[in-house]
Amino acid sequence: MLEHGGNLSAAVTRYGIPLENWLDLSTGINPNHYPIADIPPHQWHQLPNDEDGLVNIAANYYGCQSLLPTSGSQAALQALPNLRSLGTIAMLKPMYQEHAHAWQRCGHQVLSFNDLNDEHILNKADVVLLCNPNNPTGKQFPAQALLSLHAKLASRGGWLVVDEAFMDATPEHSIAQHSHVEGLFVLRSLGKFFGLAGARVGFMLAADEQLKKLQESLGPWTLTGPSRFIAKQALQDTAWQENTRITLKSSSKRLETLLSQYDLKPTAGTALFQYVMTAQAQVLQERLAAKGIWVRLFKEQPALRFGLPNDSGWQLLEDALKSL
Incomplete structure (x- = not known):
């Protein structure tokens, strides 16, 4: 199992601080999640209904022609390598490591590239994997550059897989509307922007034929009834979405300013996190952890990623930064 953010149980054991006393900034999840209404009892009692309108609602939200609901984007990225014969995979570095792990586990060769100018790697690839914005660095790729890369890959039967887990705050930069073309796969989820990581709701956006293969691989009932309802x-809820985009942008700027004030100027960031490259990353993480952060x-590549604090967490973070 790879290490992920949110692994507070390890921190509790190591530092002896009770779980309820931690400020968890490790995940990049919106600290103010979408408000969950009362779930009708029949959602727990009946099997999930694939004809409940979720597919159309999600396609409208993402602006795409076809998609498949999955148990978080994790389920989709794990199944995807089984849909191709063994080949060479190029993955952005650094990036969310579950992608490489899934392809390597199925026997594919995974090579790393640093940016879209690394043509000596990209020209070898059957499949290119990247996050946009990138997790953890926050680097963003222009839509046109990604579509150009896809065209090159598709001309030789290749694929482009783009994980847009952190795209919801800036939907104008998404390539979701192009995901129906052959060889392009876009991953989305409700975990980050909506703050609903525990619901395990994700979507694969792709051409119909590939979605059918993925559905066969995943089997029925990929989402629970309550998760579909939420x-x-x-x-x-467009009003909540629009307000949240404004709030997250403001909060992210506030976090950037706060970190910079204490000599931790972010290299880059998104609406949901700031990324700080520093040779002292491990020492600083330990010092913050000793204070319950x-x-x-x-x-x-030594760095720290800071998610957004909740309302009561800003002062806790600043107090900790002052004493580093």
């Missing part, structure tokens, strides 16, 4: 509400550590 997802439909969240995806249709859990941030995501990246060791290979």
